[in-house]
Amino acid sequence: MSTEKTLILVKPDGVRRGLVGEVISRIETKGYAIDALRMLQADEALLAQHYAEHVGKPFYDPLVEFMMSGPIVAIVASGNRVIEGFRSLAGVTDPTVAAPGTIRGDLARDQGTKVIQNLVHGSDSPESAAREIQIFFPSNK
Ligand code: IDP
Ligand code: MG
Numbered sequence: 001m002s003t004e005k006t007l008i009l010v011k012p013d014g015v016r017r018g019l020v021g022e023v024i025s026r027i028e029t030k031g032y033a034i035d036a037l038r039m040l041q042a043d044e045a046l047l048a049q050h051y052a053e054h055v056g057k058p059f060y061d062p063l064v065e066f067m068m069s070g071p072i073v074a075i076v077a078s079g080n081r082v083i084e085g086f087r088s089l090a091g092v093t094d095p096t097v098a099a100p101g102t103i104r105g106d107l108a109r110d111q112g113t114k115v116i117q118n119l120v121h122g123s124d125s126p127e128s129a130a131r132e133i134q135i136f137f138p139s140n141k
Helices: 012-016 020-030 044-050 060-067 082-090 103-107 126-136
Strands: 005-010 033-040 072-078 120-122
Touching (some): 005 020, 005 126, 012 020, 020 103
Antiparallel strands (some): 005 072
16 A cells, blocks of 8 residues: 555745744654645635635635735645644644644634634545645646
């Protein structure tokens, strides 16, 4: 069985706040490998693909606007059960209730905005990971 991979994003709030290194450090100190990494400015077409499951939801437009508000960092990390493992490192979606010790629980809070700003994205299943890695790293198989 080949090692599992996941797609992680440091969102614009994380880049603005200088937390790229902190996020990478948590991935690496947990023991996962960084396989690929790039900084980019997302556009609407890319985000419509990435967030396809959320198109039409009330927070979709604010989400896209937020995700285009500055550069993001896309990371492919690997290791056994890394999909579940990074979701655990990230904490739940709402940073107010994300557990202390997690990225969102330690480093983010409610900003009173229409979209929840929570520093990171992590794929939620092997199918999502394969799809999302292809979006951000089209040459990676
Ligand atoms: P996840 O990032 O924890 O997997 P998803 O449900 O996939 O959460 O939502 C994608 C992103 O959309 C979240 O990380 C957050 O930034 C934003 N979001 C999700 N649900 C809400 C909501 O109910 N209100 C505002 N923003 C939301
Ligand atoms: Mg999600």
